[in-house]
Amino acid sequence: MNIEKTIGKLALVLSLLVFGLSIFFILVSLMNFYPEFLSDNNREVSFIENKTIEKHLPSGRKGKEIKYGYLLISQSPGYMGSQTSSEDLRYTGNNLSCTSCHLDNGTKPGAASWVGVTKRYPKFRGRENKVSTLEDRVNGCMERSMDGKPLPKDSPQMEAIISYMEWLSEGATEQIVQKHAGFTNIEIPSFRADTLIGETIYEKECALCHGSDGEGIKIDNKNKVYQYPPLWGYDTYNNGAGMHRVLTAAAFIKGNMPFGQATVEKPKLSDEEAIHVAAYINKFKRPIKSNSQKDFPDRKLKPISTPYGPWEDEFDSIQHKYGPFKPIADYYYQQYGLKKKK
Numbered sequence: 275m276n277i278e279k280t281i282g283k284l285a286l287v288l289s290l291l292v293f294g295l296s297i298f299f300i301l302v303s304l305m306n307f308y309p310e311f312l313s314d315n316n317r318e319v320s321f322i323e324n325k326t327i328e329k330h331l332p333s334g335r336k337g338k339e340i341k342y343g344y345l346l347i348s349q350s351p352g353y354m355g356s357q358t359s360s361e362d363l364r365y366t367g368n369n370l371s372c373t374s375c376h377l378d379n380g381t382k383p384g385a386a387s388w389v390g391v392t393k394r395y396p397k398f399r400g401r402e403n404k405v406s407t408l409e410d411r412v413n414g415c416m417e418r419s420m421d422g423k424p425l426p427k428d429s430p431q432m433e434a435i436i437s438y439m440e441w442l443s444e445g446a447t448e449q450i451v452q453k454h455a456g457f458t459n460i461e462i463p464s465f466r467a468d469t470l471i472g473e474t475i476y477e478k479e480c481a482l483c484h485g486s487d488g489e490g491i492k493i494d495n496k497n498k499v500y501q502y503p504p505l506w507g508y509d510t511y512n513n514g515a516g517m518h519r520v521l522t523a524a525a526f527i528k529g530n531m532p533f534g535q536a537t538v539e540k541p542k543l544s545d546e547e548a549i550h551v552a553a554y555i556n557k558f559k560r561p562i563k564s565n566s567q568k569d570f571p572d573r574k575l576k577p578i579s580t581p582y583g584p585w586e587d588e589f590d591s592i593q594h595k596y597g598p599f600k601p602i603a604d605y606y607y608q609q610y611g612l613k614k615k616k
């Protein structure tokens with residue numbers, strides 16, 4: 275009798291324990307797959323400036339995905355380029371990393387930072403003449419800046435890159451989003467960029483790191499390939515990239531180069547110097563983007579310093595490449611009321 279009772283009690287305790295344990299494991303795995311589970315969805319996530327993978331990575335599956343995104347963008351040759359183990363993983367065509375231009379792992383204001391970028395998309399873009407998603411925008415850089423092919427939208431690579439950008443953007447206020455967007459401003463010049471002056475500036479301020487033939491300097495790390503990335507030749511951005519437009523390159527250079535010296539608040543080069551040196555680095559041969567004539571189906575929306583046609587105006591290709599840009603900007607304002615900044 276007593277023994278039966280005890281066994282009965284034991285069985286009850288055991289099944290309660292098993293039940294409790296299963297609930298525990300279900301909760302743990304839910305938290306692992308959906309970290310937001312159990313947390314208050316309306317909770318304000320406070321913004322963290324200068325997030326780093328070492329210090330701020332969340333745990334669980336989400337953390338792993340963010341880390342993968344970080345590796346893809348900061349060591350692109352190793353994770354989606356020439357150094358990958360199989361052809362199927364190769365998407366980028368040159369040996370740059372995304373962070374060759376999106377400096378400090380995409381967190382430097384004035385270097386087209388990704389802090390807050392998830393709040394800027396979807397948005398209308400003239401290059402495609404439609405509303406673009408953030409995935410479309412990433413692929414814009416894949417096909418031009420990285421001279422590669424687009425990542426499928428539902429691929430683990432694309433999802434990881436977007437997760438990384440979402441993580442950087444968490445809790446960013448409108449003010450922070452503004453602060454991080456795009457590049458610094460450049461005054462649209464009334465003079466033609468002079469590649470001879472540009473060459474002198476290049477030799478003095480840039481060649482030390484980027485090489486006198488723009489070839490960059492390699493590093494002994496196969497995932498990264500370059501310590502200092504190439505600026506022209508066949509292992510860098512193609513002619514369809516934003517950096518190939520003199521005005522865009524000048525704005526990037528003014529706020530960021532020479533590396534370690536220039537910031538948006540304290541540029542080293544003047545607007546004029548940045549324009550001459552941007553023209554110099556973009557005068558050399560580089561990979562060619564196929565189908566670039568299909569860019570900007572509405573030609574009016576083409577940035578004025580896009581060096582390849584067709585254009586909605588009569589200015590020649592030399593003027594579109596080297597300026598003077600002011601007359602082109604004035605033309606679009608007078609004809610179409612469009613205020614173009616690049």
Ligand code: HEC
Pocket residue numbers: 347370371372373374375376386387388391394408411412415416419420435455456457511515516517522
């Ligand atoms: C050669 C330089 C370069 C490289 C390399 C590069 N980009 Fe870009 N990226 C740009 C430029 C230029 C812009 C446009 C910035 C502007 O005009 O505001 C841009 C814009 C973007 C934007 C939109 C930013 C915004 O605020 O609207 C995203 C997202 C982006 N790039 C992602 C990537 C990713 C991901 C990679 C790697 C696969 C990459 N980029 C590689 C130069 C580069």
Ligand code: HEC
Pocket residue numbers: 370373374375377378475476479480481482483484501502503504505510511517523527531532533534551552555
């Ligand atoms: C101290 C070394 C150093 C100097 C000097 C320097 N850069 Fe850079 N530059 C870098 C580094 C490093 C990066 C990429 C950042 C990274 O990979 O973390 C870069 C990136 C770039 C990029 C975008 C990536 C690419 O391959 O196109 C351009 C354009 C550029 N630099 C132009 C210039 C110009 C123009 C000058 C001179 C005014 C200059 N740099 C001076 C180190 C330097």
